[in-house]
Amino acid sequence: MAAVSEEGFSHSTEVAVRFAETDAQGIAHNAAYLVWYEVARVDYLARFAGGYNRIRGQGIEALTIETHVRYLGAVHFDDRLRISVRCGDLRGARFRFDYLIERLTETGAEQVADGWTLHAVVDRETFRPTRLPAWLREAIELAEAGAPA
Amino acid sequence: MAAVSEEGFSHSTEVAVRFAETDAQGIAHNAAYLVWYEVARVDYLARFAGGYNRIRGQGIEALTIETHVRYLGAVHFDDRLRISVRCGDLRGARFRFDYLIERLTETGAEQVADGWTLHAVVDRETFRPTRLPAWLREAIELAEAGAPA
Amino acid sequence: MAAVSEEGFSHSTEVAVRFAETDAQGIAHNAAYLVWYEVARVDYLARFAGGYNRIRGQGIEALTIETHVRYLGAVHFDDRLRISVRCGDLRGARFRFDYLIERLTETGAEQVADGWTLHAVVDRETFRPTRLPAWLREAIELAEAGAPA
Amino acid sequence: MAAVSEEGFSHSTEVAVRFAETDAQGIAHNAAYLVWYEVARVDYLARFAGGYNRIRGQGIEALTIETHVRYLGAVHFDDRLRISVRCGDLRGARFRFDYLIERLTETGAEQVADGWTLHAVVDRETFRPTRLPAWLREAIELAEAGAPA
Numbered sequence: 001m002a003a004v005s006e007e008g009f010s011h012s013t014e015v016a017v018r019f020a021e022t023d024a025q026g027i028a029h030n031a032a033y034l035v036w037y038e039v040a041r042v043d044y045l046a047r048f049a050g051g052y053n054r055i056r057g058q059g060i061e062a063l064t065i066e067t068h069v070r071y072l073g074a075v076h077f078d079d080r081l082r083i084s085v086r087c088g089d090l091r092g093a094r095f096r097f098d099y100l101i102e103r104l105t106e107t108g109a110e111q112v113a114d115g116w117t118l119h120a121v122v123d124r125e126t127f128r129p130t131r132l133p134a135w136l137r138e139a140i141e142l143a144e145a146g147a148p149a
Numbered sequence: 150m151a152a153v154s155e156e157g158f159s160h161s162t163e164v165a166v167r168f169a170e171t172d173a174q175g176i177a178h179n180a181a182y183l184v185w186y187e188v189a190r191v192d193y194l195a196r197f198a199g200g201y202n203r204i205r206g207q208g209i210e211a212l213t214i215e216t217h218v219r220y221l222g223a224v225h226f227d228d229r230l231r232i233s234v235r236c237g238d239l240r241g242a243r244f245r246f247d248y249l250i251e252r253l254t255e256t257g258a259e260q261v262a263d264g265w266t267l268h269a270v271v272d273r274e275t276f277r278p279t280r281l282p283a284w285l286r287e288a289i290e291l292a293e294a295g296a297p298a
Numbered sequence: 299m300a301a302v303s304e305e306g307f308s309h310s311t312e313v314a315v316r317f318a319e320t321d322a323q324g325i326a327h328n329a330a331y332l333v334w335y336e337v338a339r340v341d342y343l344a345r346f347a348g349g350y351n352r353i354r355g356q357g358i359e360a361l362t363i364e365t366h367v368r369y370l371g372a373v374h375f376d377d378r379l380r381i382s383v384r385c386g387d388l389r390g391a392r393f394r395f396d397y398l399i400e401r402l403t404e405t406g407a408e409q410v411a412d413g414w415t416l417h418a419v420v421d422r423e424t425f426r427p428t429r430l431p432a433w434l435r436e437a438i439e440l441a442e443a444g445a446p447a
Numbered sequence: 448m449a450a451v452s453e454e455g456f457s458h459s460t461e462v463a464v465r466f467a468e469t470d471a472q473g474i475a476h477n478a479a480y481l482v483w484y485e486v487a488r489v490d491y492l493a494r495f496a497g498g499y500n501r502i503r504g505q506g507i508e509a510l511t512i513e514t515h516v517r518y519l520g521a522v523h524f525d526d527r528l529r530i531s532v533r534c535g536d537l538r539g540a541r542f543r544f545d546y547l548i549e550r551l552t553e554t555g556a557e558q559v560a561d562g563w564t565l566h567a568v569v570d571r572e573t574f575r576p577t578r579l580p581a582w583l584r585e586a587i588e589l590a591e592a593g594a595p596a
Contacts, residue, residue, distance in 0.1 A: 019340060019350070020178050020333045024171035024226050030485075030511040030564075031169060034478040035318045042317060042376070052317070053376060063521070064477040069514045074574060077173050078340070078351060117477075127521060168489060168499070169482045179336075179362040179415075183329040184467045191466060191525070201466070202525060213328040216367045223361070223425060227489070227500060266328075276372060318478060320471035322524050327467050375471050 009084035010143050011047060013040040017079045027074040033113055034067055037099050040083035048143035049136055059124050066118035073112045080104040087140045093121045093129040158233035159292050160196060162189040166228045176223040182262055183216055186248050189232035197292035198285055208273050215267035222261045229253040236289045242270045242278040307382035308441050309345060311338040315377045325372040331411055332365055335397050338381035346441035347434055357422050364416035371410045378402040385438045391419045391427040456531035457590050460487040464526045474521040480560055481514055484546050487530035495590035496583055506571050513565035520559045527551040534587045540568045540576040
């Protein structure tokens with residue numbers, strides 16, 4: 001798929017790298033990035049769509065069906081990271097999030113990772129695919145329409 | 150509470166330290182030990198009590214209500230560990246596991262941690278305390294009666 | 299050891315429970331609490347002692363040699379938690395942190411966990427115990443002297 | 448990139464899904480798959496290339512620079528998984544692993560995920576790219592030459 005553009009992100013979340021997220025290479029472990037993606041996604045849904053718990057409360061789950069991370073530079077304990085996120089490609093039961101992760105420094109921000117995740121909406125009981133609810137689709141489209149170009 | 154005796158463990162499980170479980174100190178992170186406790190506990194219940202999923206299938210959950218770890222020596226990536234476990238102190242809704250963690254070397258085993266966890270049986274829907282089912286108590290007592298003294 | 303008093307905490311840190319920190323019981327996993335302890339400890343050291351990286355930069359490591367958690371109530375995804383922390387018992391190479399974890403609600407805060415951790419200062423190369431540096435001891439004593447009684 | 452073929456895997460490793468790896472959806476968390484990849488990769492290197500610690504001992508690190516996972520079916524606590532792995536695309540400082548994750552059942556195995564990771568060899572001190580050592584390249588090529596077609 002296309003590379004992530006540095007423009008057009010509708011939301012961002014900041015985290016500090018936890019010591020527990022580092023490994024014996026002295027840098028953040030590759031699996032931690034998927035957790036940071038999720039933190040940013042949860043914040044996005046809270047801001048624009050009433051929150052992940054609202055989605056779950058309506059009898060549906062959003063399953064993660066694909067994840068991708070490009071690691072562009074090592075990240076260390078206590079680094080301040082900004083995870084920018086946008087949502088798109090809403091088709092039937094599926095939607096996609098794009099991410100850009102930057103390290104915040106005194107003089108600015110440098111990109112350290114990017115990637116995307118793909119999700120499918122399923123019925124919470126049967127885990128069978130179901131259409132994205134109209135209210136959720138509209139909330140996301142509204143959020144993205146207002147995102148900086 | 151009393152220190153863990155090196156005798157009388159009814160079961161043990163082996164794990165290798167995963168790279169993801171290390172941190173930037175170059176050793177296993179302190180939270181990983183609680184996961185290894187759990188791996189050993191799950192194996193114990195599978196061997197003696199029909200498995201954790203059997204317990205969950207009967208409408209009850211075993212919550213962890215207290216954990217304790219003494220770290221006696223640093224543990225590194227790929228170290229082979231033996232987690233010995235025994236269960237006791239079955240009172241009403243509660244039971245306790247004791248643990249001993251050893252590093253396996255070519256010439257033997259050296260103790261690297263010990264500790265214990267306390268658990269309460271609750272109703273799976275309400276999370277309210279409920280008595281330990283008789284079959285589970287009996288399975289554990291039988292297992293421990295046969296443990297090496 | 300004595301129960302943790304609700305008074306006298308010199309510092310607190312807030313976290314939201316991450317989805318990755320929950321487990322199939324629908325609540326936060328017991329190992330996540332040790333990570334939250336660490337997040338609060340790191341914040342404490344940043345605020346009062348120049349930061350954990352300053353300690354590491356001086357050729358010493360603070361190893362975790364004992365951890366204890368009492369889980370007093372289940373914690374769920376997206377719950378807002380306040381981890382209060384204080385440091386004391388500075389003796390030779392050792393020091394201790396006490397913790398109180400509360401869930402923040404619209405009307406106040408309810409205690410959901412407490413506990414403590416014990417740490418030893420070691421030389422970063424040899425991992426042998428070494429005395430707590432005077433500047434670190436003084437920084438902690440100063441911080442605790444100013445804590446609300 | 449091309450989909451992972453089900454043939455030609457030179458190595459496989461088995462894990463059981465840990466309770467700590469599940470989340471409040473009742474299934475394994477998406478980040479756990481990257482840890483299982485790593486467990487299989489470490490086993491591969493131990494079997495064919497003297498082990499990851501041998502690589503690290505020679506002053507180099509293998510950094511993860513890209514990860515990809517396709518989640519094809521939910522995986523639950525205590526499921527037995529087989530992670531098949533092969534290594535290829537050795538160019539300059541880079542190499543790639545492909546993965547296939549299957550759930551083992553009484554009657555066979557069903558595919559639950561696949562994907563790949565990309566790695567770069569760097570100098571352990573400077574983190575600058577360095578060529579894959581000849582012995583490591585040869586060990587991997589030998590391993591893959593002998594893999595079932």
